[in-house]
Amino acid sequence: MTVAVELIVNQLKEVLTEEQVSTNETVRQLHGRDESHHSMSLPDIVVFPRSTADVSAILKIAHVERVPVVPFGVGSSLEGNAIPIANGISIDFSEMNTILEIRPDDLLVKVQPGVTRAQLNKELKKHGLQFTVDPGADATLGGMAATNASGTTAVRYGVMRDQVRDLEVVLADGSVIHTGSLAAKSSSGYHLNGLFIGSEGTLGCFTELTLQVYGIPEFVTAGRAVFATVGDAVSAVTALLQAGISIGRVELVDEASIKQANIYNETSYNEKPTLFLEFHGNEAGMHADIEFASEIFEDFACLSVEFEQDNAARNKLWEARHSLAYAYIHAYPGKKLMSTDVCVPISMLADSVLYAREQLEQVGLAGGIVGHVGDGNFHTLLMLDPNDAEEQAKADRFNEHIVQYALLRGGTCTGEHGVGIGKMKYQSTEHGTSLLVMKSIKAALDPHNIMNPGKIFTM
């Protein structure tokens, strides 16, 4: 421990208890990485706040001492978002994991940032309620707000930004603000809620979140529809959306991925582009929607379609989709998963997926494509050897092509994983002059650039 670090540790121990401040090597290692392929970088210190006051006290010290600070949930980010590349302090929110209030009449819940979505849903279920954002990982809600996470249900319920009614945020100087209210809508003042969500810890630390929840739908039906081409599958979804049919989830899995899932699950599904669907609603409406959807699928030369309403049968039907990442990880022992994350206007999705497949073959990488097809967001799952620089370079080149293709068509380089380290190089192309506006906001709120410095953009 350097003298400089020791000075900070001593100051932190004046405002926190002994066990809330750690410089232990193992603890630092755990906070020096996320689930991405990005290189590890250790924090000098890890702190475990238990209250907003703790977080404020930590930031006051960091602000005065110009120490970088990175908020940390469970480290499930996929673009290095939580890696302390400038070292400093990692603020671990695992001890701020209380569900503070459930207001069933208001369909609202107030939580601390360390609450995970599974923890919240377990509690909400008792009230017949659900929190809808499902990014796959059992991430913390603070982390999900920081990256504007979404996932399979966004097509129906929206992304993280749509669910947050209010945030309590500790700013770089330790001051505490609220960004919204409990009202369902507001035209009062600037929309700070939206600004802080997706800011990836670069503008402040979230210490409380008030989130919108929903009633658990009366009926759920799962479906699987197989198509001859990716184009047909995507066009069918576009037609469904245009018809105003309310889809709970709709995921595209490409043929290479079905093949991988078949190996992993010992199944023998038709190795063709497949849509995995979910419909939510009342029974009568859902049946009408399903009937209408089946007709639309036929118009797009659907090879087969099946629906299941029973819980176990639904899970079985979705298994190939749910197990996809594991299927790849299992098939490539020792390799690390890398995922692209572009989102394009839906009319461009079919061509984008085909382009991704072509590029994949051209650079000679194995991988599968899975798409949140109702939103135009798709991931190419690549398996990389972390010690193989050539393979990494291929993957980077591939990602570059996918992103440039998306940006040229009005899309975004990241639909849900955030910028972190991995998407910084595309910010200027994507945002142009508005990047200057973002930087001026960052400079106004964090003048010493201590909040997760070196993420999203460099100052």
Add this chain to the structure above:
Amino acid sequence: MTVAVELIVNQLKEVLTEEQVSTNETVRQLHGRDESHHSMSLPDIVVFPRSTADVSAILKIAHVERVPVVPFGVGSSLEGNAIPIANGISIDFSEMNTILEIRPDDLLVKVQPGVTRAQLNKELKKHGLQFTVDPGADATLGGMAATNASGTTAVRYGVMRDQVRDLEVVLADGSVIHTGSLAAKSSSGYHLNGLFIGSEGTLGCFTELTLQVYGIPEFVTAGRAVFATVGDAVSAVTALLQAGISIGRVELVDEASIKQANIYNETSYNEKPTLFLEFHGNEAGMHADIEFASEIFEDFACLSVEFEQDNAARNKLWEARHSLAYAYIHAYPGKKLMSTDVCVPISMLADSVLYAREQLEQVGLAGGIVGHVGDGNFHTLLMLDPNDAEEQAKADRFNEHIVQYALLRGGTCTGEHGVGIGKMKYQSTEHGTSLLVMKSIKAALDPHNIMNPGKIFTM
């Protein structure tokens, strides 16, 4: 015309044509007011840009010369939002009213800011599409984005902020940025889209909007349900929302307002708190929803309920709600309408409406209450004599009580009309320390405070 104004006019005429720059008294009068009761204040100059380049040229001059600038749509704002209280230049967007692009496959449309919502919907109808935000007035889409407008359909489709995919914005110094992309979701960079929407012309002028549109629903049913008390009516809606029933619109009209509507329309509806509803969807699902809704209404002692599916019958059924403002205006000739606009957590709505009714009687003003009850947003419609200072003072006191009541319960002072002049005095109470964050953002983006100065907050 003062020498200072003449200098600006001459500069403007160097970048615009002669007829795009006006100092005509009548033209200035038309741009010195909105539909609110707030006092008139004239711009020195009115300009009519025809392109983004025109707007940029205007702002470059204003920036250098430190001239206040206020964007103007059709002047339908309700809180003085478009009134140039510091004089200067009013930028009238009526000549930038082209629908630039309709992308049915992407459910997107690109428009200039002067396009009105009726104009857009007329065009969209040809494609089986609709733009859903309906604030009542045939406002411009630029103006609606500037105040984050909403209205009766927000419960189903969300507010203006939910519909905007991208804005082209001319900043105070004349530079042009884009705040979003065409992608349905993004985690790339700060959410400038959300920040600019609702900024009421204080951060920049919108010159292009890319908006999300929806398929026109297959079936629409209108409903009207009469309750013994406001509490019963609101509780019934809460139960509907919790059950996850998808309501297209749900409006509460109080007994005093039904009485007024009866007089105006020569009807004899039961003068009790009434819900006006709309259900959208496929026929089977809608019927199931309606059946379920009727059962819920019975649980809350509903006195009568009726539904209509035919277009003419639906309009007839909603007549009392649609004609409400006119009913009041007609009953009080010579008076001006003033509307409160708080939004509260829905569990607080019934008590808030009762409180508003009590306060109304206490201050001795005539008025009706109408609520976007699915969002917790309600308006008290007051008829005021603009020359009667005492009546105005009473109304101000009443508004003050309603707002304080809402803020104490986690609500907002304005659900959809914006801050403008009228809600400035509540910004500090509502936002606390975060008002400083808003001001620092304003200072960073508009250092000379030329963009609609004196609105939302004073610098």
